[in-house]
Amino acid sequence: MQFFTDTPLPDLAPFAGLRAEVRAFLAEERARAGIESWVGSWEGFDRGFSTRLARRGWLGMAIPERYGGRERGLLERYVVLEELLAGGAPVAAHWIADRQTAPLLLRFGTEEQRRRFLPRIASGEYSFAIGMSEPDSGSDLAAVRTKAAPSGNGWRIDGAKIWSSNAHRADWMVALCRTGDTGDDRHGGLSQFLIDLKAPDIAIRPIHNLAGDHHFNEVFFDGHDIPADRIVGNPGDGWRQVMSELAFERSxxxxxxxxxxxxxxxxxxxxxxxxxxxxxxxxxxxxxxxxxxxxxxxxxxxxxxxxxxxxxxxxxxxxxxxxxxxxxxxxxxxxxxxxxxxxxxxxxxxxxxxxxxxxxxxxxxxxxxxxxxxxxxxxxxx
Ligand SMILES: Cc1cc2nc3c(=O)[nH]c(=O)nc-3n(C[C@H](O)[C@H](O)[C@H](O)COP(=O)(O)OP(=O)(O)OC[C@H]3O[C@@H](n4cnc5c(N)ncnc54)[C@H](O)[C@@H]3O)c2cc1C
The missing domain is CATH 1.20.140.10 (Butyryl-CoA Dehydrogenase, subunit A, domain 3)
Structure with a gap:
Protein backbone atom coordinates (compact mmCIF):
# COMPACT_ATOMS: atom_id res chain seq x y z
CA MET A 1 0.00 0.00 0.00
CA GLN A 2 1.45 3.27 -1.09
CA PHE A 3 0.42 5.02 2.12
CA PHE A 4 2.80 2.90 4.18
CA THR A 5 5.75 3.26 1.81
CA ASP A 6 5.28 7.00 1.21
CA THR A 7 4.16 8.28 4.63
CA PRO A 8 6.93 9.42 6.94
CA LEU A 9 7.17 7.49 10.19
CA PRO A 10 6.81 9.96 13.07
CA ASP A 11 9.60 9.86 15.64
CA LEU A 12 8.33 9.28 19.18
CA ALA A 13 11.82 9.49 20.72
CA PRO A 14 11.43 13.19 21.66
CA PHE A 15 8.65 12.13 24.03
CA ALA A 16 10.77 9.73 26.07
CA GLY A 17 10.59 12.08 29.07
CA LEU A 18 6.80 12.16 28.91
CA ARG A 19 6.75 8.37 28.64
CA ALA A 20 8.88 8.05 31.78
CA GLU A 21 6.61 10.48 33.69
CA VAL A 22 3.50 8.48 32.80
CA ARG A 23 5.21 5.25 33.86
CA ALA A 24 6.14 6.77 37.21
CA PHE A 25 2.56 8.03 37.67
CA LEU A 26 1.20 4.54 36.97
CA ALA A 27 3.60 3.02 39.49
CA GLU A 28 2.30 5.50 42.09
CA GLU A 29 -1.29 4.63 41.20
CA ARG A 30 -0.64 0.92 41.60
CA ALA A 31 0.94 1.61 44.97
CA ARG A 32 -2.07 3.74 45.94
CA ALA A 33 -4.42 0.88 44.95
CA GLY A 34 -2.22 -1.53 46.86
CA ILE A 35 -1.75 -3.87 43.91
CA GLU A 36 1.22 -5.09 41.96
CA SER A 37 -0.53 -5.14 38.63
CA TRP A 38 -3.90 -4.36 37.05
CA VAL A 39 -5.69 -7.08 35.11
CA GLY A 40 -8.54 -6.05 32.83
CA SER A 41 -7.69 -2.48 31.97
CA TRP A 42 -10.78 -2.21 29.76
CA GLU A 43 -13.23 -2.97 32.47
CA GLY A 44 -11.47 -0.78 34.99
CA PHE A 45 -13.96 2.06 35.42
CA ASP A 46 -12.36 4.33 38.00
CA ARG A 47 -13.37 7.98 37.97
CA GLY A 48 -10.76 8.81 40.62
CA PHE A 49 -7.99 7.49 38.38
CA SER A 50 -9.33 9.46 35.39
CA THR A 51 -9.49 12.65 37.45
CA ARG A 52 -5.91 12.25 38.68
CA LEU A 53 -4.78 11.54 35.12
CA ALA A 54 -6.54 14.74 34.02
CA ARG A 55 -4.80 16.74 36.76
CA ARG A 56 -1.47 15.60 35.39
CA GLY A 57 -2.55 16.97 31.99
CA TRP A 58 -2.95 13.59 30.30
CA LEU A 59 -6.63 13.75 29.49
CA GLY A 60 -8.06 16.06 26.83
CA MET A 61 -4.61 16.34 25.28
CA ALA A 62 -6.12 16.84 21.80
CA ILE A 63 -8.65 19.43 23.04
CA PRO A 64 -7.75 23.12 22.54
CA GLU A 65 -6.90 25.12 25.66
CA ARG A 66 -9.86 27.45 25.14
CA TYR A 67 -12.13 24.44 25.77
CA GLY A 68 -10.23 23.32 28.87
CA GLY A 69 -7.91 20.92 27.06
CA ARG A 70 -4.13 20.65 26.89
CA GLU A 71 -3.71 21.32 23.19
CA ARG A 72 -0.87 18.84 22.80
CA GLY A 73 -0.07 17.00 19.57
CA LEU A 74 -1.70 13.68 18.69
CA LEU A 75 1.71 12.01 18.94
CA GLU A 76 2.22 13.06 22.55
CA ARG A 77 -1.25 11.76 23.26
CA TYR A 78 -0.30 8.54 21.48
CA VAL A 79 2.63 8.02 23.84
CA VAL A 80 0.36 8.48 26.88
CA LEU A 81 -2.19 6.00 25.47
CA GLU A 82 0.54 3.43 24.86
CA GLU A 83 1.76 3.70 28.43
CA LEU A 84 -1.75 3.51 29.92
CA LEU A 85 -2.56 0.36 27.97
CA ALA A 86 0.85 -1.24 28.35
CA GLY A 87 0.50 -0.69 32.10
CA GLY A 88 -3.06 -2.09 32.19
CA ALA A 89 -4.43 1.13 33.74
CA PRO A 90 -8.19 1.40 34.45
CA VAL A 91 -9.16 3.66 31.57
CA ALA A 92 -12.84 2.90 30.99
CA ALA A 93 -14.27 5.98 32.73
CA HIS A 94 -12.69 8.43 30.28
CA TRP A 95 -11.70 6.40 27.22
CA ILE A 96 -14.74 6.87 24.94
CA ALA A 97 -15.15 10.56 25.75
CA ASP A 98 -11.48 11.33 25.14
CA ARG A 99 -11.08 9.13 22.06
CA GLN A 100 -14.35 9.72 20.25
CA THR A 101 -16.72 12.27 21.74
CA ALA A 102 -14.21 15.10 22.02
CA PRO A 103 -13.06 14.93 18.36
CA LEU A 104 -16.71 14.55 17.29
CA LEU A 105 -17.78 17.71 19.12
CA LEU A 106 -14.72 19.59 17.96
CA ARG A 107 -15.54 18.82 14.33
CA PHE A 108 -19.31 18.89 14.31
CA GLY A 109 -20.60 20.29 17.62
CA THR A 110 -21.93 23.80 18.19
CA GLU A 111 -19.86 26.36 20.08
CA GLU A 112 -22.25 25.99 23.02
CA GLN A 113 -21.82 22.18 23.04
CA ARG A 114 -18.03 22.53 22.92
CA ARG A 115 -18.01 24.96 25.82
CA ARG A 116 -20.29 22.80 27.90
CA PHE A 117 -18.87 19.32 27.24
CA LEU A 118 -15.19 19.59 26.31
CA PRO A 119 -13.88 21.06 29.61
CA ARG A 120 -15.76 18.34 31.50
CA ILE A 121 -14.29 15.64 29.27
CA ALA A 122 -10.80 17.10 29.76
CA SER A 123 -11.22 17.08 33.55
CA GLY A 124 -12.55 13.51 33.65
CA GLU A 125 -15.93 14.64 34.98
CA TYR A 126 -18.07 13.39 32.07
CA SER A 127 -18.02 9.80 30.98
CA PHE A 128 -19.61 8.86 27.64
CA ALA A 129 -21.13 5.72 26.12
CA ILE A 130 -21.51 4.91 22.42
CA GLY A 131 -25.06 4.38 21.18
CA MET A 132 -24.63 2.95 17.72
CA SER A 133 -25.58 -0.77 17.72
CA GLU A 134 -29.17 -1.95 17.89
CA PRO A 135 -30.67 -5.42 18.08
CA ASP A 136 -31.01 -5.57 14.28
CA SER A 137 -28.22 -3.26 13.25
CA GLY A 138 -24.66 -3.92 14.30
CA SER A 139 -22.54 -4.39 11.21
CA ASP A 140 -25.34 -2.90 9.16
CA LEU A 141 -25.34 0.37 11.04
CA ALA A 142 -27.36 2.14 8.35
CA ALA A 143 -30.34 0.01 9.45
CA VAL A 144 -30.63 1.94 12.74
CA ARG A 145 -34.30 2.24 13.75
CA THR A 146 -34.23 4.25 16.99
CA LYS A 147 -36.25 7.29 16.05
CA ALA A 148 -35.77 10.93 16.95
CA ALA A 149 -38.84 12.98 15.96
CA PRO A 150 -39.33 16.74 16.39
CA SER A 151 -41.48 17.30 19.46
CA GLY A 152 -42.37 20.66 21.00
CA ASN A 153 -39.10 22.58 21.21
CA GLY A 154 -36.90 19.53 20.98
CA TRP A 155 -36.76 15.87 19.97
CA ARG A 156 -38.52 12.74 21.22
CA ILE A 157 -36.47 9.54 21.21
CA ASP A 158 -38.05 6.07 20.85
CA GLY A 159 -36.15 2.82 20.43
CA ALA A 160 -33.39 0.69 21.92
CA LYS A 161 -29.60 0.41 21.79
CA ILE A 162 -27.60 -2.70 22.57
CA TRP A 163 -24.04 -3.61 23.62
CA SER A 164 -23.62 -0.10 25.03
CA SER A 165 -20.40 -0.43 27.03
CA ASN A 166 -20.59 1.16 30.49
CA ALA A 167 -23.93 2.89 29.82
CA HIS A 168 -24.89 1.96 33.40
CA ARG A 169 -22.01 4.07 34.72
CA ALA A 170 -21.57 6.79 32.09
CA ASP A 171 -23.18 10.22 32.25
CA TRP A 172 -23.92 10.69 28.56
CA MET A 173 -24.45 8.74 25.38
CA VAL A 174 -23.94 9.85 21.80
CA ALA A 175 -26.79 8.02 20.08
CA LEU A 176 -27.24 7.52 16.35
CA CYS A 177 -30.94 7.91 15.54
CA ARG A 178 -33.21 7.98 12.53
CA THR A 179 -34.53 11.49 11.87
CA GLY A 180 -35.74 11.01 8.32
CA ASP A 181 -36.11 8.63 5.40
CA THR A 182 -33.14 6.70 4.14
CA GLY A 183 -33.14 8.44 0.77
CA ASP A 184 -31.30 7.13 -2.27
CA ASP A 185 -27.91 6.46 -0.70
CA ARG A 186 -29.19 4.32 2.22
CA HIS A 187 -27.02 6.34 4.61
CA GLY A 188 -29.35 9.33 4.74
CA GLY A 189 -31.80 10.31 7.45
CA LEU A 190 -29.49 9.61 10.41
CA SER A 191 -28.44 12.09 13.10
CA GLN A 192 -26.47 12.01 16.34
CA PHE A 193 -27.76 13.17 19.71
CA LEU A 194 -26.33 13.85 23.15
CA ILE A 195 -28.44 11.97 25.66
CA ASP A 196 -28.26 12.34 29.45
CA LEU A 197 -28.13 8.74 30.70
CA LYS A 198 -29.09 9.76 34.22
CA ALA A 199 -32.61 10.75 33.05
CA PRO A 200 -35.13 8.71 35.07
CA ASP A 201 -37.22 7.59 32.06
CA ILE A 202 -34.30 5.80 30.35
CA ALA A 203 -34.15 2.09 31.21
CA ILE A 204 -30.70 0.49 31.25
CA ARG A 205 -30.53 -3.30 31.54
CA PRO A 206 -27.35 -5.33 31.99
CA ILE A 207 -25.99 -7.94 29.58
CA HIS A 208 -23.36 -10.18 31.13
CA ASN A 209 -20.41 -11.12 28.95
CA LEU A 210 -18.64 -14.48 28.52
CA ALA A 211 -16.65 -13.88 31.71
CA GLY A 212 -19.87 -13.18 33.66
CA ASP A 213 -19.05 -9.47 34.01
CA HIS A 214 -21.49 -6.62 33.59
CA HIS A 215 -19.95 -4.34 31.02
CA PHE A 216 -22.55 -4.17 28.23
CA ASN A 217 -26.11 -2.94 28.40
CA GLU A 218 -29.35 -2.59 26.57
CA VAL A 219 -30.67 0.97 26.73
CA PHE A 220 -34.37 1.70 26.13
CA PHE A 221 -35.90 5.04 25.15
CA ASP A 222 -39.65 5.22 25.43
CA GLY A 223 -40.72 8.70 24.41
CA HIS A 224 -37.65 10.32 25.99
CA ASP A 225 -37.68 14.09 25.37
CA ILE A 226 -34.50 16.08 24.86
CA PRO A 227 -33.95 19.79 24.10
CA ALA A 228 -33.36 20.94 20.52
CA ASP A 229 -29.72 21.82 21.19
CA ARG A 230 -28.73 18.19 21.84
CA ILE A 231 -28.40 17.30 18.17
CA VAL A 232 -24.76 17.07 17.03
CA GLY A 233 -24.19 18.52 13.57
CA ASN A 234 -26.91 18.94 10.95
CA PRO A 235 -29.93 16.63 10.77
CA GLY A 236 -29.14 13.87 8.27
CA ASP A 237 -25.35 14.10 8.62
CA GLY A 238 -25.14 11.30 11.19
CA TRP A 239 -23.59 8.72 8.89
CA ARG A 240 -20.71 10.96 7.79
CA GLN A 241 -20.05 11.92 11.41
CA VAL A 242 -20.04 8.32 12.63
CA MET A 243 -17.58 7.32 9.92
CA SER A 244 -15.16 10.05 11.03
CA GLU A 245 -15.46 8.78 14.64
CA LEU A 246 -14.59 5.26 13.58
CA ALA A 247 -11.27 6.33 12.00
CA PHE A 248 -10.15 7.40 15.49
CA GLU A 249 -11.60 4.27 17.05
CA ARG A 250 -9.91 1.82 14.70
CA SER A 251 -6.29 2.88 14.46
C1 LIG B 1 -16.53 -5.66 23.58
C2 LIG B 1 -17.56 -4.97 22.74
C3 LIG B 1 -17.93 -3.68 23.07
C4 LIG B 1 -18.92 -3.05 22.31
N1 LIG B 1 -19.29 -1.79 22.68
C5 LIG B 1 -20.25 -1.17 21.98
C6 LIG B 1 -20.69 0.13 22.38
O1 LIG B 1 -20.24 0.68 23.39
N2 LIG B 1 -21.65 0.73 21.65
C7 LIG B 1 -22.18 0.17 20.53
O2 LIG B 1 -23.01 0.80 19.87
N3 LIG B 1 -21.81 -1.07 20.11
C8 LIG B 1 -20.86 -1.75 20.83
N4 LIG B 1 -20.48 -3.02 20.46
C9 LIG B 1 -21.19 -3.68 19.38
C10 LIG B 1 -20.37 -3.89 18.10
O3 LIG B 1 -20.11 -2.68 17.46
C11 LIG B 1 -21.16 -4.89 17.24
O4 LIG B 1 -21.16 -6.12 17.94
C12 LIG B 1 -20.55 -5.07 15.90
O5 LIG B 1 -20.71 -3.91 15.11
C13 LIG B 1 -21.18 -6.27 15.17
O6 LIG B 1 -22.56 -6.16 15.12
P1 LIG B 1 -23.51 -7.35 15.61
O7 LIG B 1 -23.10 -7.76 16.98
O8 LIG B 1 -24.92 -6.92 15.38
O9 LIG B 1 -23.18 -8.58 14.66
P2 LIG B 1 -23.74 -8.85 13.21
O10 LIG B 1 -23.70 -7.59 12.41
O11 LIG B 1 -25.03 -9.57 13.32
O12 LIG B 1 -22.61 -9.80 12.66
C14 LIG B 1 -22.55 -11.17 13.05
C15 LIG B 1 -21.54 -11.85 12.15
O13 LIG B 1 -21.93 -11.70 10.78
C16 LIG B 1 -20.87 -11.14 10.03
N5 LIG B 1 -21.37 -10.19 9.03
C17 LIG B 1 -22.27 -9.24 9.24
N6 LIG B 1 -22.45 -8.50 8.09
C18 LIG B 1 -21.59 -9.01 7.17
C19 LIG B 1 -21.27 -8.68 5.83
N7 LIG B 1 -21.85 -7.66 5.21
N8 LIG B 1 -20.35 -9.42 5.20
C20 LIG B 1 -19.72 -10.47 5.83
N9 LIG B 1 -19.99 -10.84 7.09
C21 LIG B 1 -20.90 -10.11 7.78
C22 LIG B 1 -20.02 -10.40 11.03
O14 LIG B 1 -18.67 -10.29 10.61
C23 LIG B 1 -20.13 -11.23 12.28
O15 LIG B 1 -19.17 -12.23 12.32
C24 LIG B 1 -19.52 -3.70 21.20
C25 LIG B 1 -19.16 -5.00 20.89
C26 LIG B 1 -18.19 -5.64 21.65
C27 LIG B 1 -17.86 -7.05 21.30
Missing part, protein backbone atom coordinates in the same frame (compact mmCIF):
# COMPACT_ATOMS: atom_id res chain seq x y z
CA UNK A 252 -5.34 3.66 18.06
CA UNK A 253 -3.06 1.52 20.26
CA UNK A 254 -6.13 -0.02 21.90
CA UNK A 255 -6.44 -2.15 18.77
CA UNK A 256 -3.21 -4.01 19.35
CA UNK A 257 -2.12 -3.49 22.96
CA UNK A 258 -5.00 -5.20 24.76
CA UNK A 259 -2.93 -8.37 25.24
CA UNK A 260 0.48 -6.67 25.44
CA UNK A 261 0.96 -7.48 29.10
CA UNK A 262 0.51 -11.16 28.42
CA UNK A 263 3.37 -10.96 25.91
CA UNK A 264 5.55 -9.16 28.47
CA UNK A 265 4.87 -11.82 31.10
CA UNK A 266 5.58 -14.56 28.56
CA UNK A 267 8.96 -13.00 27.82
CA UNK A 268 9.65 -12.69 31.55
CA UNK A 269 8.62 -16.28 32.20
CA UNK A 270 10.72 -17.58 29.29
CA UNK A 271 13.82 -16.06 30.91
CA UNK A 272 17.15 -15.11 29.32
CA UNK A 273 17.74 -18.51 27.75
CA UNK A 274 14.40 -19.74 26.51
CA UNK A 275 13.74 -23.04 24.84
CA UNK A 276 14.20 -22.70 21.03
CA UNK A 277 10.57 -23.37 20.17
CA UNK A 278 9.32 -20.99 22.86
CA UNK A 279 11.75 -18.31 21.65
CA UNK A 280 10.42 -18.80 18.10
CA UNK A 281 6.77 -18.43 19.16
CA UNK A 282 7.41 -15.34 21.31
CA UNK A 283 9.75 -13.84 18.70
CA UNK A 284 7.05 -14.12 16.03
CA UNK A 285 4.52 -12.43 18.35
CA UNK A 286 6.91 -9.59 19.15
CA UNK A 287 7.75 -9.09 15.44
CA UNK A 288 4.04 -8.82 14.60
CA UNK A 289 3.51 -6.42 17.48
CA UNK A 290 6.39 -4.22 16.30
CA UNK A 291 5.02 -4.17 12.74
CA UNK A 292 1.45 -3.24 13.67
CA UNK A 293 2.74 -0.59 16.06
CA UNK A 294 4.64 1.07 13.23
CA UNK A 295 1.52 1.00 11.03
CA UNK A 296 -0.49 2.55 13.84
CA UNK A 297 2.11 5.29 14.43
CA UNK A 298 2.11 6.11 10.73
CA UNK A 299 -1.68 6.45 10.79
CA UNK A 300 -1.43 8.62 13.94
CA UNK A 301 1.08 10.85 12.12
CA UNK A 302 -1.29 11.18 9.16
CA UNK A 303 -4.27 12.00 11.45
CA UNK A 304 -2.05 14.58 13.16
CA UNK A 305 -1.53 16.27 9.80
CA UNK A 306 -5.31 16.37 9.23
CA UNK A 307 -5.54 13.43 6.79
CA UNK A 308 -8.31 10.79 7.01
CA UNK A 309 -6.59 7.46 6.31
CA UNK A 310 -9.73 5.32 6.82
CA UNK A 311 -8.49 2.28 4.90
CA UNK A 312 -5.19 2.26 6.75
CA UNK A 313 -6.97 2.70 10.09
CA UNK A 314 -9.13 -0.34 9.25
CA UNK A 315 -5.96 -2.28 8.38
CA UNK A 316 -4.47 -1.51 11.80
CA UNK A 317 -7.61 -2.87 13.45
CA UNK A 318 -7.59 -6.03 11.34
CA UNK A 319 -3.88 -6.82 11.86
CA UNK A 320 -3.91 -5.68 15.50
CA UNK A 321 -6.97 -7.63 16.64
CA UNK A 322 -5.69 -10.77 14.85
CA UNK A 323 -2.49 -10.46 16.90
CA UNK A 324 -4.51 -9.94 20.08
CA UNK A 325 -6.58 -13.04 19.41
CA UNK A 326 -3.55 -15.19 18.64
CA UNK A 327 -1.66 -14.13 21.78
CA UNK A 328 -3.62 -16.14 24.40
CA UNK A 329 -3.66 -19.15 22.10
CA UNK A 330 0.14 -19.08 21.78
CA UNK A 331 0.51 -18.39 25.52
CA UNK A 332 -1.71 -21.38 26.27
CA UNK A 333 0.49 -23.64 24.10
CA UNK A 334 3.66 -22.40 25.81
CA UNK A 335 2.18 -22.73 29.29
CA UNK A 336 0.99 -26.26 28.59
CA UNK A 337 4.68 -27.21 28.32
CA UNK A 338 5.68 -25.29 31.49
CA UNK A 339 5.88 -27.25 34.75
CA UNK A 340 3.26 -25.88 37.21
CA UNK A 341 5.98 -24.86 39.69
CA UNK A 342 7.56 -22.53 37.08
CA UNK A 343 4.37 -20.57 36.28
CA UNK A 344 3.68 -17.16 37.68
CA UNK A 345 0.31 -16.05 39.03
CA UNK A 346 0.12 -12.80 37.04
CA UNK A 347 0.74 -14.68 33.79
CA UNK A 348 -2.05 -17.10 34.64
CA UNK A 349 -4.46 -14.27 35.58
CA UNK A 350 -3.71 -12.37 32.37
CA UNK A 351 -4.16 -15.51 30.31
CA UNK A 352 -7.47 -16.37 32.00
CA UNK A 353 -8.70 -12.82 31.36
CA UNK A 354 -7.56 -12.75 27.73
CA UNK A 355 -8.98 -16.18 26.84
CA UNK A 356 -12.43 -14.94 27.87
CA UNK A 357 -12.17 -11.46 26.38
CA UNK A 358 -10.25 -11.73 23.11
CA UNK A 359 -13.11 -13.39 21.16
CA UNK A 360 -14.90 -10.02 21.26
CA UNK A 361 -11.93 -8.04 19.94
CA UNK A 362 -12.72 -8.72 16.28
CA UNK A 363 -16.31 -7.55 16.87
CA UNK A 364 -15.96 -4.31 18.84
CA UNK A 365 -15.36 -1.31 16.60
CA UNK A 366 -16.68 -3.27 13.59
CA UNK A 367 -16.78 -7.00 12.83
CA UNK A 368 -13.76 -8.49 11.09
CA UNK A 369 -15.51 -9.38 7.83
CA UNK A 370 -16.91 -5.88 7.56
CA UNK A 371 -13.53 -4.28 8.32
CA UNK A 372 -11.94 -6.50 5.66
CA UNK A 373 -14.61 -5.31 3.24
CA UNK A 374 -13.63 -1.68 4.00
CA UNK A 375 -9.97 -2.50 3.35
CA UNK A 376 -10.82 -4.27 0.07
CA UNK A 377 -12.87 -1.29 -1.07
CA UNK A 378 -10.10 1.10 -0.12
CA UNK A 379 -7.64 -0.94 -2.16
CA UNK A 380 -9.98 -0.90 -5.15
CA UNK A 381 -10.55 -4.66 -4.96
CA UNK A 382 -14.28 -4.44 -4.45
Missing amino acids: APDRFLSTFRLIVELVRAAGPEPDRLVAGEIGALVARLAAVRLLSIQVAGALDRGATPNTEAALVKEVGTALEQDTPEIARRILAETPPGDRNALLEDLLAYDVLHTPSFTLRGGAREVVRGIIARGLGLR
